[in-house]
Amino acid sequence: MLTPGQESDIEQAEELMEAGSIRRRTGHWRLRPRRLVADKGYTSNAFRNYLHRYHIRCTIARRSNEQRRGSFNKQHYRKRNIVERLINRLKQFRRIATRYEKRASNFAAMITIASIFLFSDFAYRL
16 A cells, blocks of 8 residues: 555554455465564554454554553564565665655556566576
8 A cells, every 4th residue: 555655654554454365374365464563653552452353463662652561572573674674675776765656556566566676586697
């Protein structure tokens, strides 16, 4: 889901959780994950209540002005760097980093093309 640059990610969090599906080891699909690992941009009581309502465990860093409640699993949070590294590799493409494309559909297409390039054998032969 693409949002304007000035809009917070938390605005679309619940809708994003409803839009995806995850493939199980058995090959069947399920709608929601068992655990969500997110950064401080996704911390809010409403979103945490949403996750609790659907029995999704969460590891979300809290902001400095929030009251700390519950445990925080650093081992799960460290796995978040896999996604961060992917985003950094996508931002190596100048067209994506500076968002030359003004339309959301064109920008999504450029992200798809960059992803294909990154995960193809051609990218590793350069």
